[in-house]
Amino acid sequence: MEHTMLSAIGSVVPRAAFAVFLLLLSFFSSFTSTEAYDPLDPTGNITIKWDVISWTADGYVAVVTMYNFQQYRHIQAPGWSLGWTWAKKEVIWSMMGSQTTEQGDCSKFKAGIPHCCKKDPTVVDLLPGTPYNQQIANCCKGGVLNSWGQDPGSAVSSFQISVGSSGTTNKTVKMPKNFTLKAPGPGYTCGPAKIVKPTTFITNDKRRTTQAMMTWNITCTYSQFLAQKTPSCCVSLSSFYNDTVVNCPTCTCGCQNKTDPGSCVAPNSPHLASVVSSSGKGASTPLVQCTSHMCPIRVHWHVKVNYKEYWRVKITITNFNYRMNYSQWNLVVQHPNLDNITQLFSFQYKSLTPYEGLNDTSMLWGIKFYNDFLSSAETLGNVQSEILLRKDKSTFTFDKGWAFPRRIYFNGDNCVMPPPDAYPWLPNASSKLVFSLLSTLIAILACFLSVI
Numbered sequence: 001m002e003h004t005m006l007s008a009i010g011s012v013v014p015r016a017a018f019a020v021f022l023l024l025l026s027f028f029s030s031f032t033s034t035e036a037y038d039p040l041d042p043t044g045n046i047t048i049k050w051d052v053i054s055w056t057a058d059g060y061v062a063v064v065t066m067y068n069f070q071q072y073r074h075i076q077a078p079g080w081s082l083g084w085t086w087a088k089k090e091v092i093w094s095m096m097g098s099q100t101t102e103q104g105d106c107s108k109f110k111a112g113i114p115h116c117c118k119k120d121p122t123v124v125d126l127l128p129g130t131p132y133n134q135q136i137a138n139c140c141k142g143g144v145l146n147s148w149g150q151d152p153g154s155a156v157s158s159f160q161i162s163v164g165s166s167g168t169t170n171k172t173v174k175m176p177k178n179f180t181l182k183a184p185g186p187g188y189t190c191g192p193a194k195i196v197k198p199t200t201f202i203t204n205d206k207r208r209t210t211q212a213m214m215t216w217n218i219t220c221t222y223s224q225f226l227a228q229k230t231p232s233c234c235v236s237l238s239s240f241y242n243d244t245v246v247n248c249p250t251c252t253c254g255c256q257n258k259t260d261p262g263s264c265v266a267p268n269s270p271h272l273a274s275v276v277s278s279s280g281k282g283a284s285t286p287l288v289q290c291t292s293h294m295c296p297i298r299v300h301w302h303v304k305v306n307y308k309e310y311w312r313v314k315i316t317i318t319n320f321n322y323r324m325n326y327s328q329w330n331l332v333v334q335h336p337n338l339d340n341i342t343q344l345f346s347f348q349y350k351s352l353t354p355y356e357g358l359n360d361t362s363m364l365w366g367i368k369f370y371n372d373f374l375s376s377a378e379t380l381g382n383v384q385s386e387i388l389l390r391k392d393k394s395t396f397t398f399d400k401g402w403a404f405p406r407r408i409y410f411n412g413d414n415c416v417m418p419p420p421d422a423y424p425w426l427p428n429a430s431s432k433l434v435f436s437l438l439s440t441l442i443a444i445l446a447c448f449l450s451v452i
Contacts, residue, residue, distance in 0.1 A: 047219055050215065061163075068155040071147060071363065081124045091116065096136050230254055256294065301314075310388055316383075332412075340391075346385045400425070
């Protein structure tokens with residue numbers, strides 16, 4: 001009899017224990033973005049290579065190249081800006097492929113005015129359409145830098161800089177200090193410049209190799225905690241086996257009654273057009289549609305259909321931001337069945353394997369010229385797709401929220417998941433408990449009658 005009662009209690013414990021486990025997992029994973037380390041892209045960074053390619057009368061000419069080695073985090077318009085502090089009294093005589101935002105005080109120069117005399121210059125990329133005589137390879141993209149996993153060919157940006165008053169030998173030249181990278185806002189932290197093995201270059205005919213005079217490397221890493229005070233996206237859930245739609249947690253990205261007046265706009269507001277046009281889409285502060293979660297981006301995961309050997313999921317990304325269009329967006333999803341994707345409709349995907357033997361993470365993005373552009377909330381912007389997955393009979397289940405993702409990133413930012421105890425559960429989950437308790441009572445009664 002005791003054994004039967006323990007079995008009844010045990011039927012409740014796994015579900016509760018699993019819910020607690022998911023809650024703890026969600027709790028601790030929410031802190032992963034506060035450090036300059038991403039568990040789904042542990043080696044991701046932006047590396048800046050500073051190659052001194054020739055000496056001049058009072059300095060040198062260098063090619064500065066920025067490599068975005070992050071698998072899914074890219075830099076979108078209005079683009080990157082790179083800053084540093086000169087170690088001595090250097091000036092920038094000229095630049096190709098970029099420009100400084102300010103010239104600074106160059107009054108001591110009587111002839112041949114430098115491009116920039118500031119001690120701490122800030123450099124930005126030139127725009128597309130720049131005259132060819134001001135370009136170099138991999139420049140002039142408006143500061144847009146794609147991710148390495150999505151498009152390695154457009155994950156590189158370069159410019160050329162002619163530096164004066166800096167020294168003309170390897171021993172007299174000093175590396176700049178205090179590098180900063182904005183993309184376009186905060187979030188990146190750059191380490192000190194380090195002297196590395198000089199870069200080699202192969203000529204166009206591939207018959208000769210040349211070498212830089214000196215090469216410095218600067219590594220910059222991203223922290224979502226530094227980039228923004230509040231989350232930027234959230235996740236909602238639904239399924240075919242439960243009528244419950246689990247919305248994003250309330251006040252995920254802010255609350256309507258606590259934000260500044262005018263920080264959100266109702267979609268049916270008669271003044272919507274005038275508010276959006278006056279705000280300007282380039283503004284860095286989001287102007288979002290008034291919702292319970294107040295997030296600029298919502299990702300909805302719907303468990304759509306169950307087949308004998310497969311199951312289907314529908315993913316919808318909705319933009320609630322009136323000020324921002326997202327070009328070349330991407331989504332990173334972590335789920336144990338993503339190692340068995342059979343077909344993906346209207347999205348492209350790539351498996352991410354940050355750790356050997358673990359293949360539960362995929363990056364999704366739009367098809368070029370079809371749905372790689374997520375328009376603003378003003379035009380009801382959303383993109384959607386469906387994924388067909390083959391079941392692994394040893395692990396597949398709809399029970400205890402297994403069919404929902406463990407983690408979702410949008411454009412490299414960790415999205416807030418609903419609490420695990422709110423996930424849509426199988427409708428017979430409670431009936432199983434009732435049946436188990438009923439069986440226990442029947443067993444007790446049978447034992448009692450047999451004794452009599």
